[in-house]
Amino acid sequence: MNLKFKLITVIALFFSVVAFAQEAYTVSGVVTGASDNMPIPGANIIVVNTSRGTSTDFDGKYQLEVSKGDVLKFSYVGYVAQTVTIDSQTTVNVSLAEDDNSLSEVVVVGYGARKKSDVTGSVSSLKKEELTAFPVLEAEQALQGRAAGVVVQSNNGGEPGAPIKINIRGNTSINASSDPLIVVDGFVGGTMPQAGDIESLQVLKDASATAIYGSRGSNGVVLVTTKKGRSGKLVVEFNSTYSIQNTANSLDLLNASDFADYQNQIRANQGNTTPYVQGDYDTDWQDLIYRAGSTSNNQVSFSGGSEKVNYYASGTYFQQDGILVNSGYERVSFLSNLDAQVTDKLKVGLNLNGRMSKKDGVSTQSNGSVTVGGDDVVSLAMRFAPDKGIYNDDGTFSTNDLIGDEVDNPYAVATQRDDDTEIEDFRANFYANYEIIEGLAFKTTFGLSNKNEFRGIYMPRTLAVTAGRGLDGRAIMSEDKTKTILSENYLTYNKEIGKGNLTLLAGYSYQKTVRKGFYSEGTGTISDSFSYYGLWTATNLINGGSGDIYETETEIQSQFGRLNYDYDDKYLLTATVRRDGASNFAENEKYAIFPSAAFGWKISNEDFLSDNETISNLKFRASYGLTGNPSIGAYESLASLASIYASSNGGTVPAITPNQPSNPDLKWETSYQSNFGLDIGLFNSKVSLSLDYYNIDTKDLIMVDRGLPWYLGFYNDQILKNVGEINNKGFEISLNTRNITNDNFSWSTDLVFATNKNSVTTLINGDDYFQNGAPSYFSVNNTAILREGEEVGLFYGYDYAGVFQGGALPAGTATLPGASAGDPLFADIDGSGDITNDDQTIIGNPNPDFTWGITNNFSYKNWDLNVFFQGSQGGEIFNMTNVQLNNGDANTTYDYYNSAWTAASPNTDQPRVGNNSFREISSRFVEDGSYIRLKNIAVGYSFPTEMIEKLGIENLRLTLSAQNLLTITDYSGLDPEVNYYGSAGDNNTASNTVRGFDFGNYPTVKSVSFSLNVKF
């Protein structure tokens, strides 16, 4: 059916083109760029008001049949179009001026490209210069503060190789992923190439732009286009960067003697008269685990091309020594693009991308599940007793065994524990583009990708608490392999109809992804010398559950289409639709349809504005559409059995029991998005301003209903239902000004500003939904809450009301049982006279009021300066680190030590020191997390061409830059960019709802970088 239909369409289109003859002759010529006189290959020449036309070849040459009186229009992306009227010339050479009006930029959209001025959706674009303005490990990091409405954050501060989370316009889900879809050179779900290989990057933000990606469009789409070769001679480019890094911050912690005094104060407060025996050492644990780190990045690329073929090939080696002892990362990556014009009408190309990386991990911000008391280096270094040394007298590593839960020392954990992650990632994507007839092109792409991730963790016996004492070593190995094939086929048709211009797109896509892997853990290895490879010798092998050994297969097949109709360069209409069918969708809901429509009005092209001196551009945009989040895991809607332990006749036997029923009506989550935008250009586009307002209602959010009657007999009584609703609305500003432009000096400014306000509309049964942002050994729950009508992820706990000064309780407050003067007071919410779970309430909001970034670029002759500030305002942080440090069973900060209540100095808002089994989750630990950060300052010098020409060098540039040099914040912890997910660990639910918690982050780093760029 499909095939037949398409063939008929193609054949019909063939015959619809009617050729007509007339008196004509051939004109020829060369199209060049005005500034460099270089030929422009691929420039378009059309005979105005006809469908005739051609393109220049690789030498910029063209030939075209013309008649006298024809008007030829020469155009090329990035250049100002020219028209020439044919009189009787046989040669027409045209020199096109470069267009510095950014509106002529072409932006890549799904399955095509549009002139920026014709885009009706909300799209942020980044150019290659912005991506490489300062050294980053992952290109995602370069997005931070540069695209309005795009929040970028490392999952773990400055950890080498830490995953980077991107959030576009808030998070639209609770339990499903809020990560945007990454599309690399058309490959849906690709891995981001390294920054130096990226030509441009587009962030699609509204439904008009993303609905073409259907069930995967809800969280926005990042489209990446890699560099391609240009015809001409071979260009070799070498980029090298070396950075020196240090931790951006450390805490001011008690030294050994103050620590002993602190412990004695605690004892005195508890009526314990036995003095604390101070140890013989005075160890600065933070100093021991931090070091000067470094990164180096070296990239070589070769590009060029002949008439018919062009190529780009690049290789990059990145190496990092982390600022935590024993942490590091290295990666080698390759990318190549090959394009060949096989015939006039057929173009084929191949994109290859490969990378291998290895990460040496150090345990940080652990969820606390491995040992009682945790095994994460950063928080251990803060709390570990400073009067202990690294080693005991017998040469073994010291443990903190006098106060609190016994833990291994941070230096031991950092140096003894192995944690290797190795990732290999390869992708190949082939395309063929055939111009069937004028204006109608068929493109087919076929891609493969394969990603393997291995992780091995070994905790040796030398870590007495974590893996010694009867455990005898703990080994973990896991492997995850993902294979994807993608086939996409689409037709694009372009036709001018009078004053109108019509573009149609119709396509079919099929994608299949297979994942398989295992996880295995064991204790009791034969020897520490085998590291995690000793797993097979483990005497106690911990079998994985059903989720630990898996194979899943998902298929998506889709039809998609788009209509663009522009009338008179004033009115723009875009409509898209995608129908996705997915294997992981439940039986009764296999297919989903996602439509969108958008309207654009170029007001500045209307007569009443066309001659306006001030307003050079004014465009209004409005869009509405539906996008989806697939949300349902493979097999998640199917009935399943559980394997359970059973004994029979004195032995263990295999046994099954019904686990869950099928859930045939489970649906994807859908976002209903509207977007209104205004693009304004003033003073010949010296000032360009984009304003966007959006509203996203996400419905059918999948939530767990613990509501199946037990008598149904399912092991898992949690059934998933499409009930939740969340709203995100926000306002975005992008401002670009070219403040000064003259021969020697230029100054430009880019500003982005975004607000996002989310609110929880509907939760299952209207019940509050709790998450835990504390490590598991804190034995607290419910530190983050979702509540109908409130923002997502608010902090939940006791409302701290200052210090109890003894005597009568201040009105409306109460204390924990047995409190005396100096202990904390809390708001007695339920008026019961004591503090219980019922007194917990909302105590803070991690969601910022707004985020922003501002870049100033200055250039003077051959010098340039880039200054990039970035910030976040109004979000709060829950300082889980201080919950631990101020709890008495650990070392603490001088801040707390010096300000804690004592009978002698009772005028303080910090309670007296004490050792509480109760980990206080209260507003006392909620702090303002606003910050302003000098993300980058870079000075560059480009050597004058005349100086280096003789050396055969086309371009030589040196840059000295510094990152995170300055941070202005009131936050008392290490760094205001926090991301700790608590005991649940990093999963979708936690990353959507557990925000603003700080505990044991790998610190953010300060770095000074030196870069060299040479082009031959």
Added chain:
Amino acid sequence: MKTFKILMLLIMGLSIMGCSDLEEEPVGLLSPDGFFTSTQDIQTAIDGSLTHAINEEIWGRKLSIALMLRSDMVNLQSTQTRRVEMDTHTITGDNEMVYDPWTRIYLGIAAANNAIAGAEDVAVDEAVKNPVTAQAYFARAFYYFHLVRLFGDVPYIDTPVDDIGAASSLSNTPESEVYDRIIADLQWAKTWLPNTQASRSIPSKGAASSYLALVYLTRAGTSDMTYFQMAYDEAYEVIQNAGTYNYALDPDFQTLFNANKIDNSIEPIFALDYNNVEAPDNAYDQISPMCGIRGDDGWSVAVPTMAVYQSFDADDYRTRVSFQTEATINGTTVDFTQFDISGHEHAANQPYMAKYSRYPGEFARGSKRATSHNYSMMRYAEVLLIAAEAGVEVGSPLALGFLNEVRGRARNGGETTNGGYVEETVAASAVPADLGSITVADVLEERRIELAFECKRWYDIKRRQLGDQVFSASGYEGAKPEWNSAVDYDTPIPQDEIDRNPNLTN
């Protein structure tokens, strides 16, 4: 030529895309579709059903201890509300000793339904597969029998649940109908099960038959002569076939509670076979510490009253086997008058139960948890006593003989301890002497002594409506002022379950 190229391209594109039906065919997932291909698969599903009974939520602790506390023989030493409610008959809808057995029993039932439905997919002769599947019928009856005795009317499901909506709004099935289904399942099981199995933890024909006898006896209540006759006939049939089924009283009563010896005994008819593994999800037993002495691996939670101890004949070998009169508390060996030297608030100076803590065999977890016991759910002595009780009701001349056979075994003595942990052989004695005549009360008293602390007593009190008598001031635990025979024989269905399905009512 041009057209040809286009066609080539189109075909190339289309051939890659294929056309998928998007059906999921999971490999790594345990899916009920296609799981059942052999009789071993049926057995795997049956083992999934039976094993729920060993869980801490049923026999491992929650149900077993609840049944002890609700009887007139075991007192509560600790103070947890859920246990107090059991002991004082003030059970509320959110008592987890109700909730947990309720949920876990239904897991067992669903697993049995899964096995029965799955067996239909196995393309094997009925003669081959039915003897296996019959275990699932037995398991389902075993679970519903507990439910119906505990709760009365309950939701009854006997197929895998496909229509969640309909199943989630079921109403209770009346008690009498649930009994009919239990009887039908046991009859099917009896028809197909083999006479003997490799282990007493695997249901056999005799197990189905013995349970049928008990179900009939229970259904007879205090007066239904038809069911008394059926109970008698069924029990008598088991006794007549004792050779075929390989059943006999164990010569040494202690063996039944000695995990090191029980495997060779032929008295158990159906047993829960624990195997000293600290299995995940609490799939092991914790009865021993619950009944044990503080300082001697016990938590001193469920303890017989002094009156119960005194109601046993001191010279009856079963008294020695049933009670712990000496213990080694934190290293010091003392008799029960000093059990409180542990200093624990729950310690009591009276004999404790011994059936669980004395010979637990190998155990995997401290405080004698995760033991190797085989707990008899049904043993031959009970069959004899069923025949005796029903026999009295229907006027069988054989009834007295069945009762005396049980008493006769107790006279054998055997290898036990001194009441503490010193091994001792007790010689045969004249106690308990044979009775010369028999009444129903005699049989019930014999059950109380013979089956003491084996979680049978509460069900006996309920079926014989003895509550007003045994929970009065003259009862072994003294007066239970909150006992109300109008409501307290039935356990309330958990409130959480009623919240999930308001059509359920108590």
